[in-house]
Amino acid sequence: MSTAATATSSALTNLILKSTNRQSLIKSLICPTIHWTPLLVNTILKHLWNHGPKALQFFHILLQNHPTYVHSASSFDHAIDVAARLRDYATVFTLLHRMRSLRLHPTPKTFAIIAERYVAAGKPDKALKIFLSMHQHGCFQDLRSFNTILDVLCKAKRVEKAWNFFKILRGRFQADVVSYNTIANGWCLIKRTNKALDTLKEMVEKGLSPNLTSYNIMLKGYFRAGQIEEGWKFFLEMKKRRCEIDVVTYTTVVHGLGVVGEVKRARKVFDEMVDKGVLPSVATYNALIQVLCKKDSVENAISVFEEMLRKGYVPNSITFNVVIRGLCHKEQMEKAMEYMDMMRDNDCGPNVQTYNIVIRYFCDAGEIEKGLELLEKMSSENCLPNLDTYNILISSMFVRKKSDDMVVAGKLLIEMVDRGFMPRRLTFNRILDGLLLTGNQGFAKEILRLQTKCSRLPRQFKL
Numbered sequence: 019m020s021t022a023a024t025a026t027s028s029a030l031t032n033l034i035l036k037s038t039n040r041q042s043l044i045k046s047l048i049c050p051t052i053h054w055t056p057l058l059v060n061t062i063l064k065h066l067w068n069h070g071p072k073a074l075q076f077f078h079i080l081l082q083n084h085p086t087y088v089h090s091a092s093s094f095d096h097a098i099d100v101a102a103r104l105r106d107y108a109t110v111f112t113l114l115h116r117m118r119s120l121r122l123h124p125t126p127k128t129f130a131i132i133a134e135r136y137v138a139a140g141k142p143d144k145a146l147k148i149f150l151s152m153h154q155h156g157c158f159q160d161l162r163s164f165n166t167i168l169d170v171l172c173k174a175k176r177v178e179k180a181w182n183f184f185k186i187l188r189g190r191f192q193a194d195v196v197s198y199n200t201i202a203n204g205w206c207l208i209k210r211t212n213k214a215l216d217t218l219k220e221m222v223e224k225g226l227s228p229n230l231t232s233y234n235i236m237l238k239g240y241f242r243a244g245q246i247e248e249g250w251k252f253f254l255e256m257k258k259r260r261c262e263i264d265v266v267t268y269t270t271v272v273h274g275l276g277v278v279g280e281v282k283r284a285r286k287v288f289d290e291m292v293d294k295g296v297l298p299s300v301a302t303y304n305a306l307i308q309v310l311c312k313k314d315s316v317e318n319a320i321s322v323f324e325e326m327l328r329k330g331y332v333p334n335s336i337t338f339n340v341v342i343r344g345l346c347h348k349e350q351m352e353k354a355m356e357y358m359d360m361m362r363d364n365d366c367g368p369n370v371q372t373y374n375i376v377i378r379y380f381c382d383a384g385e386i387e388k389g390l391e392l393l394e395k396m397s398s399e400n401c402l403p404n405l406d407t408y409n410i411l412i413s414s415m416f417v418r419k420k421s422d423d424m425v426v427a428g429k430l431l432i433e434m435v436d437r438g439f440m441p442r443r444l445t446f447n448r449i450l451d452g453l454l455l456t457g458n459q460g461f462a463k464e465i466l467r468l469q470t471k472c473s474r475l476p477r478q479f480k481l
Contacts, residue, residue, distance in 0.1 A: 035397075077100075126152070130163070368401065376392060378410050431445065
């Protein structure tokens with residue numbers, strides 16, 4: 019996206035966020051001087067991701083009021099994702115039907131989004147039901163969509179359910195290597211490497227040959243499960259059998275050894291990779307930098323970061339966040355803020371994860387005002403706070419037990435509800451108790467009314 023387009027999306031995002039009058043906002047957004055495109059709409063929806071109600075308001079204004087612009091299928095997918103995250107399933111299915119009425123047929127990706135949100139909400143059976151009903155919405159299941167629903171279940175650690183579903187339908191969809199790899203990866207995610215190995219053995223018995231991804235899944239599984247020696251032996255066996263070892267293999271070993279404190283071995287594997295002519299990826303550098311921050315020293319991590327820059331690699335937000343977390347852990351907050359500025363210069367943030375890292379460390383150090391200043395700065399950079407941001411700040415308000423801090427906690431609670439995040443009952447009660455104990459009875463009544471209102475919302479709106 020060009021600089022001008024970025025400025026346009028930022029200006030429109032701010033307009034939507036600050037608007038309090040729907041009719042005025044409609045007039046502004048339908049203005050003929052705005053050239054709406056799917057890219058512009060999708061960019062704004064991404065900016066508004068952590069303000070679900072505003073994102074849906076914006077989407078519906080264009081959908082219902084613009085005389086010529088018609089949303090793309092990708093924009094519908096974004097809106098459906100927002101609605102499903104808010105657990106507003108009525109809106110999800112209204113949008114599905116609207117897509118069909120506009121002859122924008124939902125794709126397998128659309129149903130994968132809905133399934134993923136159902137699983138995240140603790141409703142895996144609903145996820146399977148939406149997969150099995152795809153054809154009713156004009157989208158027929160195939161092997162790829164079958165593998166996708168398996169992946170959604172496995173990544174949410176619903177591996178037993180995925181395995182049972184796989185056994186029932188693998189014949190119908192003619193399960194392939196990707197299917198078996200997905201299930202094996204699921205077992206590895208829950209540290210059941212023996213089951214993963216059994217899955218790959220069964221794959222071979224069915225006449226399918228494991229690929230490099232299969233081996234990398236097992237390798238990562240061993241390290242994730244803390245089976246370091248098994249992982250190392252598996253890596254040596256791969257080399258012995260002259261398997262094509264790629265950057266993913268080496269990155270897995272570097273990270274796996276490093277997280278258990280085997281920093282010298284991790285660095286040796288990294289150097290071996292370079293010697294073998296396998297170029298490290300940004301992910302490899304991220305793994306090594308993370309290992310050094312956690313198990314060695316942040317100074318050595320920064321040396322690797324600088325080496326990465328010298329060699330022409332472009333660090334991503336993960337790279338910066340790992341370094342920033344390492345600096346914060348060593349209480350080098352000023353230097354952490356310098357790296358946040360560097361992220362801005364590199365057009366890769368800071369993102370909400372970056373802010374959450376720094377806000378948390380400021381609050382833990384008792385510098386709550388600096389945390390709140392960063393919250394204000396987030397809005398000016400079109401980086402909206404998420405649920406973690408609010409939880410970090412609200413929790414910090416109880417450290418000093420000051421009356422003003424309880425009021426700030428209450429205001430943060432109101433703001434997060436307004437943005438579509440539903441606090442737990444414990445959070446409500448904690449703030450109510452804090453306000454009452456510090457003499458803020460009037461504000462406590464307002465919070466109590468909000469809690470009552472939230473408790474009456476249909477279940478689908480609760481997070």
